[in-house]
Amino acid sequence: MEVKLKPIGVIHTPYKNLGEIPIQGRLKQQVEGTVEVHPEFSEGLKDVERFSHIILLYHFHCSGEAKLLAKPYLGPEERGIFAIRHPCRPNPIGLTVVQLVKRKENVLEVSGVDMIDKTPLLDIKPYVPQFDSVPEASSGWLEDKLSE
Amino acid sequence: MEVKLKPIGVIHTPYKNLGEIPIQGRLKQQVEGTVEVHPEFSEGLKDVERFSHIILLYHFHCSGEAKLLAKPYLGPEERGIFAIRHPCRPNPIGLTVVQLVKRKENVLEVSGVDMIDKTPLLDIKPYVPQFDSVPEASSGWLEDKLSE
Numbered sequence: 001m002e003v004k005l006k007p008i009g010v011i012h013t014p015y016k017n018l019g020e021i022p023i024q025g026r027l028k029q030q031v032e033g034t035v036e037v038h039p040e041f042s043e044g045l046k047d048v049e050r051f052s053h054i055i056l057l058y059h060f061h062c063s064g065e066a067k068l069l070a071k072p073y074l075g076p077e078e079r080g081i082f083a084i085r086h087p088c089r090p091n092p093i094g095l096t097v098v099q100l101v102k103r104k105e106n107v108l109e110v111s112g113v114d115m116i117d118k119t120p121l122l123d124i125k126p127y128v129p130q131f132d133s134v135p136e137a138s139s140g141w142l143e144d145k146l147s148e
Numbered sequence: 149m150e151v152k153l154k155p156i157g158v159i160h161t162p163y164k165n166l167g168e169i170p171i172q173g174r175l176k177q178q179v180e181g182t183v184e185v186h187p188e189f190s191e192g193l194k195d196v197e198r199f200s201h202i203i204l205l206y207h208f209h210c211s212g213e214a215k216l217l218a219k220p221y222l223g224p225e226e227r228g229i230f231a232i233r234h235p236c237r238p239n240p241i242g243l244t245v246v247q248l249v250k251r252k253e254n255v256l257e258v259s260g261v262d263m264i265d266k267t268p269l270l271d272i273k274p275y276v277p278q279f280d281s282v283p284e285a286s287s288g289w290l291e292d293k294l295s296e
Binding site for chain 1: 245
């Protein structure tokens with residue numbers, strides 16, 4: 001069974017080329033972008049301004065063909081696609097936790113973006129630390145790489 | 149532009165009816181389920197067993213028609229759909245952070261599930277605390293509700 005999605009907006013970022021994008025937004029938290037929600041979905045943003053962080057789900061629209069094994073930024077070994085955050089996934093959905101700086105009607109100013117400019121937005125979820133924050137989680141194969 | 153997704157597996161949980169489902173899996177961390185990845189995607193699970201937690205993205209396949217305002221479990225006020233985790237979203241994608249207990253080939257034993265049994269799985273991402281954990285984030289309108 002197929003699941004059909006339609007973009008609800010566009011994410012604007014300073015990254016015009018894939019080569020400029022950082023490993024993850026949280027590692028370059030100062031980089032700002034704007035999330036422009038299409039006006040017909042604007043009502044759905046009610047109460048969002050009360051959260052300090054939101055989760056953006058978006059379409060990896062430049063991702064190319066899906067892979068099951070790929071080399072992550074923090075190479076050099078190939079890893080399973082479900083053990084990395086690589087864009088060329090069977091279902092090319094990206095996920096980034098960003099800081100919500102300000103809402104101006106249907107536009108959210110955010111920081112910590114790591115997607116290419118004009119990325120199609122699929123969903124916004126409030127980040128709730130009681131649900132989403134697991135500081136004690138292990139970083140798997142990234143453990144050594146991030147501390148290098 | 150439409151984004152078409154295909155399930156990569158099925159999530160099995162003890163929840164046979166929508167009424168049984170907890171607010172969020174993290175609040176009922178002991179509830180176990182299994183994530184069955186279709187064998188043709190099995191290779192993509194390489195290295196996933198090294199993570200203690202994973203992010204499941206799935207299809208809210210019982211969610212009904214999309215809403216822009218809805219009443220969350222922690223009611224009674226209506227909230228914007230992008231400020232709640234309600235299933236009836238413009239793009240019905242669910243997100244849950246679960247603990248990875250064990251991998252047996254293409255089946256992952258997990259705990260902290262909160263989706264209905266037989267939910268179509270769309271993606272698995274490794275949970276990396278350096279990217280995904282923001283313990284200091286505010287809980288927005290949930291702040292008072294969760295401490296009640």
